[in-house]
Amino acid sequence: MAFTETDRVIFTKEMKKDYTILLPNMLPMHFKIMAEVFRQYGYHAELLENDGRDVIECGLKYTHNDTCYPALLVIGQFINALQSGKYDLNKTAVMMTQTGGGCRASNYIALIRKALKKAGMPQVPVISLNVAGLEKNPGFQLTLPFGKRILYSVYYGDLLMNLVQQCRPYELQKGQTQALADRWVAHLTEEMKNSKKVNYKTVQENYARILQDFERNIPRSGKRLVRVGIVGEIYVKFSPLANNNLEDFLVAEGAEPVMAGLLDFLMYSVNTAVVDHRLYKMNKLRAKIMKFAYDFLHKKQLDFIRLYRENSSFVPPNDFEKTRAAIQGYIGEGVQMGEGWLLTAEMLELIESGAKNVVCAQPFGCLPNHIVGKGMMKIIREKHPGVNLVSIDYDSSASRINQENRLKLMLAGANRVMQEEEAARKTAQEQQTLEAAQG
Ligand code: SF4
The missing domain is CATH 3.40.50 (Rossmann fold)
Structure with missing residues (x-):
């Protein structure tokens, strides 16, 4: 085990070769595709699917009872999986996202480590997935092409989630919508293995095909x-x-x-640095980079809205610029x-x-x-x-x-x-x- 002075188990380059990385499951379709992206970059990633009361009880056992519920569940899911006997505890790591925001979510990583120690597994490395330059591990690098593929998983996941929401309540044949979405998840996961197919042109082509597939092949009732x-x-x-x-x-x-997708949350997070600079004169360079990232994501969102309109009668996602404008007279962007x-x-x-x-x-x-x-x-x-x-x-x-x-x-x-x-x-x-x- 490689420890730092802060007693953190570092995920080393050697560990990358034979460690399994467990990923918590927040959005089943998005994360299934994402797990394959991790595998393409040489990480043996596994998406956790354990749930139910056992996970909650496990979280309660290893965290303080005033811990935020999302942290309690993620910790419960990790420890419940690690205690299942399915994993070699000396060859398994866990991964958690960190937004770098001001709330307690940025400290979940420390809570996971504390819980792992309490559960007798201090050797399990906890890897932070972040773009804010927070914790670093030599065995894990979020490169630009890697990040691009993760972003594609978000684009696909948002589309499939949105179409399932619009079709499932109206489907004439029960289960047909989710079955079609699952087929697309399997197809897109497979496609992530083919580097020639992983580009934005293919994303747009797939968007059109998926929209048409749901439009034509899910018969729906016209009830309101x-x-x-x-x-x-x-x-x-x-x-x-x-x-x-x-x-x-x-x-x-x-x-x-009806709900907005993960892309909106990403755009909100990216926009934070721009707002921080505008309102509080914080880091100008970071604000410039994030503004570029925001414009990039917004342009993609407009492409998706256009593809919805060209290929289907489904309600497209909202334009995030309109989402930002909606708060006028209610709340400031500094919140x-x-x-x-x-x-x-x-x-x-x-x-x-x-x-x-x-x-x-x-x-x-x-x-x-x-x-x-x-x-x-x-x-x-x-x-x-x-x-x-x-x-x-x-x-x-x-x-x-x-x-x-x-x-x-x-x-x-x-x-x-x-x-x-x-x-x-x-x-x-x-x-x-x-x-x-x-x-
Ligand atoms: S927003 Fe903050 S207080 Fe609320 S659950 Fe997340 S970390 Fe906890």
């Missing part, structure tokens, strides 16, 4: 369903383990879940702790796009997100009468029944409003027909 927006702390918003399968629940209850202004912006964008029922999924006790989520609801309701905003706390002891009852209550109200609107529309139509007949 309530669209429910989901916003929240990034891990709880996306991870089915953290939000008790929120999307599945909404679909089973006859609603369509960057947790998901910061982005969470408020996502609620506003969803309302704007017709999803007037929004669930804000929060880890219990997550102060920054309660401020930009629940804390902003009063002013949003005042300016948008008729919207239905529900904040739901998630943690290890939160009652699932309570969470689901609150969601059912929200859906009951939303369905009633939709029926009233339908009835009013029908009456107006009949009135028009009658008037036309009378001459």
